[in-house]
Amino acid sequence: MIGRLVPAGAVGAEAFDDALPGLPDPRELALVRGRPDRVVRQFTAARACAHRCLDALGAPAGPLLRTADGVPVWPSGFVGSITHCAGYRAAVAAPADRWAALGVDAEPALPLPHGVLGLVASEPERRMVARLTAGHSRLPWDRLLFSAKEAVYKAWYPATRRWIGTAAVEIAFTADGLLTAEIRPGRTAAPPVPVPAGWPAGDGEPAAARCTGRWQVAEGFVLTAVAVPAAAG
Numbered sequence: 001m002i003g004r005l006v007p008a009g010a011v012g013a014e015a016f017d018d019a020l021p022g023l024p025d026p027r028e029l030a031l032v033r034g035r036p037d038r039v040v041r042q043f044t045a046a047r048a049c050a051h052r053c054l055d056a057l058g059a060p061a062g063p064l065l066r067t068a069d070g071v072p073v074w075p076s077g078f079v080g081s082i083t084h085c086a087g088y089r090a091a092v093a094a095p096a097d098r099w100a101a102l103g104v105d106a107e108p109a110l111p112l113p114h115g116v117l118g119l120v121a122s123e124p125e126r127r128m129v130a131r132l133t134a135g136h137s138r139l140p141w142d143r144l145l146f147s148a149k150e151a152v153y154k155a156w157y158p159a160t161r162r163w164i165g166t167a168a169v170e171i172a173f174t175a176d177g178l179l180t181a182e183i184r185p186g187r188t189a190a191p192p193v194p195v196p197a198g199w200p201a202g203d204g205e206p207a208a209a210r211c212t213g214r215w216q217v218a219e220g221f222v223l224t225a226v227a228v229p230a231a232a233g
Contacts, residue, residue: 001014001090001216001218001219001221001223002014002090002092002104002223002225004214004216005092005104005213005214005215005216005223005224005225006092006094006225007094007099007227009094009095009098009099010092010093010094010098010099010102010227011053011056011057011092011093011094012053012090012091012092012104012225013049013050013052013053013056013090013091014049014088014089014090014091015045015046015048015049015088015089015090016087016088016089016219017045017087018041018042018044018045018089019045020044020045020048021048021052022048024044024047024048025063027063027065028043028044028047028063028064028065029044031043031065031066032044042084042089043084045084045089046082046083046084046089046090046091047064047082047091048089049082049089049090049091050064050072050080050082050091050093051064052091053080053091053092053093054074054075054078054080054093057078057093057094057095059075059077059078059093060075062075069161071157071158071161072158074093077095077096077097078093078094078095078096079093079094079095079096079099079100079101079102079158080092080093080094080102081093081102081103081104081151081154081155081225082104083104083105083106083154084106085106085107085108085221086108087108087220087221088106088219088221089106090104090106090223091104092104092225094227096230097230098229098230099227099228099229099230100159100196100198100199100228100229100230100231101155101156101158101159101196101199101211101227101228102154102155102225102226102227102228103150103151103152103153103154103155103156103211103213103225103226103227104151104154104223104224104225104226105147105148105150105151105154105223105224105225106147106221106222106223107143107146107147107150107221107222107223108143108220108221108222109140109143109217109220109221109222110140110143111140111142111143112140112142112143112146116142116146117129117142117145117146119166120145120146120149120166121142121145121166122167122170124170125145125170125171128141128145128171128172128173129141129142129145132173132175135175136175139217140217140222141173143222144173144215144217144222144224145171145173147215147222147223147224148171148173148179148181148213148215148224148226149166149169149171149181150224151213151224151225151226152169152171152181152183152211152226153169155211155226155227155228156183156196159196159199159228160196162185163188164183164185164187164188165187165188167187167188168183168184168185168186168187168188169181169182169183169184170182170183170184173215177214177215177216178212178213178214178215179212179213179214179215179224179226180210180211180212180213181210181211181212181213181226182208182209182210183195183199183208183209183210183211184208185208185209195208195209196209198228198230198231199211199228200228200229211226211227211228212226212227213225213226213227
């Protein structure tokens with residue numbers, strides 16, 4: 001699944017269980033010490049996916065730790081993203097001189113709980129979901145929208161270390177698996193969030209940014225991924 005979504009120059013890895021190719025690094029296990037066994041198994045399986053990506057890219061060996069606010073610390077010169085949900089774990093990684101940011105998110109391929117769409121979607125997004133549902137009713141478009149916003153946030157936050165709300169991310173889908181995200185930090189409650197240097201400019205409001213990606217529904221899961229190209233030169 002993940003291999004169909006990663007952009008050129010990036011690598012993806014996935015797992016549908018918690019079987020590990022090797023013993024977890026004790027420094028990584030320390031990050032989830034005291035957590036329930038289910039959480040530890042998901043964490044270590046997802047980290048194993050990330051290491052598979054980094055190994056394929058020739059990154060130096062070492063633990064994949066995280067910052068105090070929970071962001072994975074990728075080796076110098078690399079970017080990536082990790083996701084897991086019940087029954088699925090995945091990661092993507094790429095050289096930082098090819099991609100400035102990556103974001104990936106996996107969700108069960110089920111409709112959102114009642115009322116959630118109204119909390120996370122703008123009026124144009126709700127109309128889009130209704131239109132796409134009318135034409136492709138078997139796909140959980142509301143869950144896809146939620147997942148895409150999560151993927152965008154996973155690309156955005158490591159670059160800015162600033163939170164943005166769902167209202168700041170406007171998603172547009174095509175029925176053939178593409179997505180576009182407009183990030184408008186000004187829609188987040190004060191203080192305003194600056195757009196990171198190098199992110200492509202978006203349309204409309206000042207200081208907007210844009211990223212693109214792909215989506216897929218398969219094997220009972222919704223999967224979305226976005227990527228921001230590295231600045232030229």
